[in-house]
Amino acid sequence: MPPRRRLAPLALLALALPALADALDAPGQPARQNAPLGQYDIVGNTLVSAQQLFLGTEQNLFVIDKVENNAAQLDGHPAWASRYALASNKGTAMDAITNTFCAGGGVLANGSWLVVGGNQAVTTGGDPASSQNGGAAPYHDPDGGKSLRLLTPCDDDSCQWELVGQMSTRRWYASVETLDDGRVIIMGGDANGGFVNDAGQTNPTYEFFPAAAGDQPVTSPLLQRTLPANLFPLMWVLPSARLFVQANFGTAILDYKAQQEFQLPDMPHAVRTYPASGGTAMLPLTPANNWTATILFCSGMNVSPSDWDPNAAWPTKATSKSCVRITPDVSQNYEEDDDVPSPRSMGNMILLPTGKILYLNGAQTGVAGYGTGSNTVGDSYADNPAFQPWLYDPDAPSGKRWSMDGLSPSTIARMYHSSATLLPDGSVAVAGSSPHPDVVLTGTKFPTEYRIEIIYPSYYNTRRPEPQGIPASIGYGGAFFNLTLSAADLGNDVTNLNRTSVVLVRTGYSTHALNMQQRMLVLENTYTGAADASGTLHVAPVPPNPALFPPGPALLFVVVDGTPSVARLVNVGSGAIGTQPTRPPVPLPGSRVLAAAGSSSSSAPAAGATGDGTKVHAASAAPRAWGLSGLWAAVLAPLAFAGVLLPL
Ligand SMILES: *[C@@H]1O[C@H](CO)[C@@H](O)[C@H](O)[C@H]1NC(C)=O
Ligand SMILES: *[C@@H]1O[C@H](CO)[C@@H](O)[C@H](O)[C@H]1NC(C)=O
Ligand SMILES: *[C@@H]1O[C@H](CO)[C@@H](O)[C@H](O)[C@H]1NC(C)=O
Ligand SMILES: *[C@@H]1O[C@H](CO)[C@@H](O)[C@H](O)[C@H]1NC(C)=O
Ligand SMILES: [Cu+2]
Numbered sequence: 001m002p003p004r005r006r007l008a009p010l011a012l013l014a015l016a017l018p019a020l021a022d023a024l025d026a027p028g029q030p031a032r033q034n035a036p037l038g039q040y041d042i043v044g045n046t047l048v049s050a051q052q053l054f055l056g057t058e059q060n061l062f063v064i065d066k067v068e069n070n071a072a073q074l075d076g077h078p079a080w081a082s083r084y085a086l087a088s089n090k091g092t093a094m095d096a097i098t099n100t101f102c103a104g105g106g107v108l109a110n111g112s113w114l115v116v117g118g119n120q121a122v123t124t125g126g127d128p129a130s131s132q133n134g135g136a137a138p139y140h141d142p143d144g145g146k147s148l149r150l151l152t153p154c155d156d157d158s159c160q161w162e163l164v165g166q167m168s169t170r171r172w173y174a175s176v177e178t179l180d181d182g183r184v185i186i187m188g189g190d191a192n193g194g195f196v197n198d199a200g201q202t203n204p205t206y207e208f209f210p211a212a213a214g215d216q217p218v219t220s221p222l223l224q225r226t227l228p229a230n231l232f233p234l235m236w237v238l239p240s241a242r243l244f245v246q247a248n249f250g251t252a253i254l255d256y257k258a259q260q261e262f263q264l265p266d267m268p269h270a271v272r273t274y275p276a277s278g279g280t281a282m283l284p285l286t287p288a289n290n291w292t293a294t295i296l297f298c299s300g301m302n303v304s305p306s307d308w309d310p311n312a313a314w315p316t317k318a319t320s321k322s323c324v325r326i327t328p329d330v331s332q333n334y335e336e337d338d339d340v341p342s343p344r345s346m347g348n349m350i351l352l353p354t355g356k357i358l359y360l361n362g363a364q365t366g367v368a369g370y371g372t373g374s375n376t377v378g379d380s381y382a383d384n385p386a387f388q389p390w391l392y393d394p395d396a397p398s399g400k401r402w403s404m405d406g407l408s409p410s411t412i413a414r415m416y417h418s419s420a421t422l423l424p425d426g427s428v429a430v431a432g433s434s435p436h437p438d439v440v441l442t443g444t445k446f447p448t449e450y451r452i453e454i455i456y457p458s459y460y461n462t463r464r465p466e467p468q469g470i471p472a473s474i475g476y477g478g479a480f481f482n483l484t485l486s487a488a489d490l491g492n493d494v495t496n497l498n499r500t501s502v503v504l505v506r507t508g509y510s511t512h513a514l515n516m517q518q519r520m521l522v523l524e525n526t527y528t529g530a531a532d533a534s535g536t537l538h539v540a541p542v543p544p545n546p547a548l549f550p551p552g553p554a555l556l557f558v559v560v561d562g563t564p565s566v567a568r569l570v571n572v573g574s575g576a577i578g579t580q581p582t583r584p585p586v587p588l589p590g591s592r593v594l595a596a597a598g599s600s601s602s603s604a605p606a607a608g609a610t611g612d613g614t615k616v617h618a619a620s621a622a623p624r625a626w627g628l629s630g631l632w633a634a635v636l637a638p639l640a641f642a643g644v645l646l647p648l
Contacts, residue, residue: 067101
């Protein structure tokens with residue numbers, strides 16, 4: 001059958017979709033030319049120490065610190081938040097209103113960001129202030145323990161943090177994950193802080209934002225049985241719309257809709273949660289793996305629950321090199337993965353648009369946290385900075401997943417309270433570090449850091465593809481959209497269409513070696529190549545299951561043969577909090593390359609005249625084998641999952 005006939009009805013369907021008219025300008029080249037590849041470059045100052053950090057727009061990072069003696073002032077007291085403009089490398093102080101000390105954060109389906117919890121009002125040295133409502137000099141910081149702070153990011157001073165109510169209970173070190181309906185779940189924490197959690201102040205519950213009238217916090221058996229190393233529980237929404245939750249050595253699947261938890265086997269080798277603080281990431285969800293979620297855990301420290309003594313010789317204790325993976329919708333068992341080449345705690349795993357993971361920050365010995373005892377290194381519970389970044393390739397064969405990939409070490413120690421995020425140009429920003437109760441700038445091994453640096457992966461200086469037609473909004477299922485690439489975008493080699501992918505990355509909220517909500521999904525695509533070596537990608541929306549990639553903003557990259565475009569920030573889903581509309585998947589047209597009229601193409605398996613002066617030969621006779629069956633696997637995952645769990 002000639003491709004033309006097969007395409008006609010699909011094209012009509014596509015034209016009926018209004019969202020397609022709404023294309024963004026094509027991304028251009030990065031602002032920075034000739035960057036030092038594989039190296040860190042110090043680019044600016046975040047004004048407040050970047051304990052917490054997120055990319056809020058294509059142009060601006062938003063930085064949040066604890067209340068401390070930063071030189072930057074606001075309303076007559078030190079500031080503890082800022083906006084950092086990537087183009088000008090300039091910070092502007094912002095008001096985060098209440099004490100954001102070790103808060104969590106996340107993004108909602110409507111594009112607003114929420115920062116939750118924190119700690120009591122403090123005075124110098126992190127000691128409790130005499131007034132909890134902001135009345136006490138020098139910091140004038142109200143208690144943030146129950147705070148819900150909201151910001152709808154923008155590129156100037158017109159957007160500011162506001163309080164949008166309070167949580168049910170105090171949460172210091174709570175985690176946040178965006179749900180398939182675009183609300184967030186807020187989980188865990190404790191009332192008043194400390195090195196680790198304890199029975200007297202633990203908050204082993206979860207709640208939601210926005211909350212429905214009458215919502216009460218729900219108790220999590222996992223958090224009840226994982227004291228004391230269960231602060232900042234690790235959690236991800238799975239394609240089955242359940243949450244995978246991991247804390248201390250415990251693991252569970254949380255069906256938040258049914259308020260039910262299922263226990264899974266314990267985490268092997270090491271504690272990955274704070275303060276052991278391993279590096280964690282959900283691997284890319286791709287057509288090739290049927291958008292099946294696999295979660296990677298590396299490093300941390302093997303500490304039994306009774307051994308979290310704040311006076312132990314933490315900075316001398318060895319961290320772990322172990323890595324394990326789990327694919328919870330398929331198997332309940334952790335599998336061994338390649339050891340990281342060097343040990344680490346407090347490392348961030350950053351998903352790059354190529355699907356590889358950059359692993360950086362942290363220390364080779366010791367754990368997160370600080371104290372004032374003689375067991376510390378100038379307050380720090382860690383020592384020996386892990387300056388060398390590593391690259392992890394999820395698709396490489398076992399034994400070959402880690403490489404140095406030309407990456408040079410940093411010169412700045414990124415110890416406790418540092419952060420990192422992917423940027424739209426495919427580089428990675430690294431900031432923060434302050435293992436102290438209050439700002440210490442001199443006379444200490446690991447001072448409070450304000451310097452922000454950027455590391456440039458090996459693709460950075462290569463000419464970037466400039467895809468045209470990126471939609472402002474991408475839904476779940478329904479008709480495909482087209483992206484066009486010039487011959488230059490394809491390196492004048494039409495076969496690069498076979499090595500092109502369209503990826504969504506949610507960069508998430510970075511703090512405490514976590515990047516909450518971080519995930520990456522590769523969209524299914526086919527292509528039509530033209531005789532002049534340009535091409536059109538036919539791209540399916542996210543499969544019709546919002547749990548694969550919860551609604552909200554995301555970076556969209558087009559990656560040609562390992563070189564990502566500069567990303568555009570797109571909206572995934574309806575743009576509103578609530579049940580997301582889904583449509584049945586529409587099959588993509590087969591991939592093909594149009595040959596110039598009269599050229600002889602002997603390898604064409606199926607050829608036909610199109611009537612417009614070109615000859616068509618199919619690059620592959622049909623959409624790739626995983627096409628529709630892959631889609632359905634992703635949609636049907638909840639059923640398969642129930643099958644796995646029922647025997648429990
Ligand atoms: C996408 O490209 C195909 C093939 O070139 C064309 O038939 C279809 O009309 C295009 N669809 C849209 C929505 O532009
Ligand atoms: C997003 O939703 C939250 C919760 O309902 C609301 O407070 C906020 O104003 C909304 N943001 C936008 C941009 O509509
Ligand atoms: C994905 O689905 C296809 C078709 O059902 C199957 O052949 C393949 O093994 C699946 N792959 C994975 C990684 O589950
Ligand atoms: C893409 O790969 C397929 C399968 O290997 C091959 O048949 C086709 O010619 C390739 N297409 C291009 C444009 O290189
Ligand atoms: Cu902290």
